[in-house]
Amino acid sequence: MGTAVRTDVRWSQQPVAVEVPASAANLGPGFDSFGLALSLRDRVEIEATPTGLDVEVDGAGAEDLPRDESHLVVRAVHSAFDALGARPGGLRLRCRNRVPHGRGLGSSAAAIVAGLVAARELARRSGVRTDALDDAGLLQLATDLETHPDNVAAGLLGGFTVAWRGRDGVRAVRLDPDVSVLVIVPADSVPTAVTRQLLPDQVPHRDAAANSARAGLLVAAMTGLPELLHAATEDRLHQDYREPALPASLRLVRTLRDAGHAAVVSGAGPALLVLRGGAGVLPGGELIDMLATEAPEWTPLPLDVDLVGARVLP
Numbered sequence: 001m002g003t004a005v006r007t008d009v010r011w012s013q014q015p016v017a018v019e020v021p022a023s024a025a026n027l028g029p030g031f032d033s034f035g036l037a038l039s040l041r042d043r044v045e046i047e048a049t050p051t052g053l054d055v056e057v058d059g060a061g062a063e064d065l066p067r068d069e070s071h072l073v074v075r076a077v078h079s080a081f082d083a084l085g086a087r088p089g090g091l092r093l094r095c096r097n098r099v100p101h102g103r104g105l106g107s108s109a110a111a112i113v114a115g116l117v118a119a120r121e122l123a124r125r126s127g128v129r130t131d132a133l134d135d136a137g138l139l140q141l142a143t144d145l146e147t148h149p150d151n152v153a154a155g156l157l158g159g160f161t162v163a164w165r166g167r168d169g170v171r172a173v174r175l176d177p178d179v180s181v182l183v184i185v186p187a188d189s190v191p192t193a194v195t196r197q198l199l200p201d202q203v204p205h206r207d208a209a210a211n212s213a214r215a216g217l218l219v220a221a222m223t224g225l226p227e228l229l230h231a232a233t234e235d236r237l238h239q240d241y242r243e244p245a246l247p248a249s250l251r252l253v254r255t256l257r258d259a260g261h262a263a264v265v266s267g268a269g270p271a272l273l274v275l276r277g278g279a280g281v282l283p284g285g286e287l288i289d290m291l292a293t294e295a296p297e298w299t300p301l302p303l304d305v306d307l308v309g310a311r312v313l314p
Contacts, residue, residue: 009086012125013047016045016122016312017045018045018118018312018313019041019310019311020042021042021110021154021155021158021306022038022042022105022110023035023036023267024181025150026266027233029211029215029232029233030150032150033149033150034150036273037157037161038303038304039306040306041306042059042097042110044114045118046093048088048091050090052090053068053093054090054091056095059097060097060098061107071093074091076111076112076116079116080120083133085128088126095111103186103270104271105183106155108151109155110155112146113152113310139171143165149165154309155310156172157172158309159176160176160223176305176307178277179229179278180281182273182301184295186249186270187299190246192267195246198244211237214233221233226277229276229277230260242269245269249265249270252294256274261274282302283302
């Protein structure tokens with residue numbers, strides 16, 4: 001497993017259960033920095049065992065996910081134990097997945113955050129010092145595993161997050177937005193790696209400037225000026241470049257935006273978000289009727305913003 005098993009730790013025999021929300025990244029102009037936690041949660045339970053690895057998965061991805069050490073939650077758990085300098089001899093893992101996989105809704109970030117938080121809690125209950133994996137350290141390690149901080153920050157902290165890399169590592173701030181979300185989920189998935197490789201190494205200065213303005217505007221729109229959401233969610237840095245892999249998503253985004261809805265691609269797609277002012281606001285009949293006509297095979301899913309983030313269950 002890569003790290004010697006410490007024999008001086010009496011590992012707790014009680015399982016640790018953690019819930020982590022789905023998340024949407026970018027939100028239009030906030031490429032690789034903005035995240036939004038959504039009220040759809042995965043549950044992960046881990047338990048220390050003397051030897052071996054037992055992995056059980058129910059729900060989204062159950063037919064395709066590995067049951068060995070390559071499982072992303074297992075990798076995250078082991079990364080946390082390595083950071084803390086101790087691992088139990090074995091591990092039992094139970095995953096209850098509700099976040100769709102391969103849709104741009106933060107399923108990998110949820111797996112990573114859940115594994116790290118659960119491992120830290122199990123170590124804490126077993127008397128292992130967890131200073132090396134405080135919240136800042138956990139965000140850094142989650143970003144290292146995910147490669148970008150937007151989804152993991154939202155999954156960890158909840159709410160609307162802005163994450164960035166600085167001289168002192170990855171940082172994030174959390175805000176409480178006054179919005180609700182309609183997620184529009186297609187039947188088919190698209191791997192993030194496929195859409196990310198379509199992004200150019202350079203973009204025109206005018207496009208970068210436009211996104212800079214929209215990103216600032218989106219913070220205002222999300223936290224008190226919802227009438228600005230449509231203008232604030234315009235993007236020139238990533239969505240159009242992904243169109244070869246997401247033709248149906250980009251067509252639907254344009255149709256919805258032309259009708260006045262603040263629609264964006266969720267993360268790397270192919271799912272979409274429509275942001276609306278006010279928590280708990282249900283989508284209007286006009287929007288639902290439009291989706292029934294324009295995208296009958298897609299599933300509209302009204303959600304609120306998850307304000308809790310990752311949490312250890314009692």
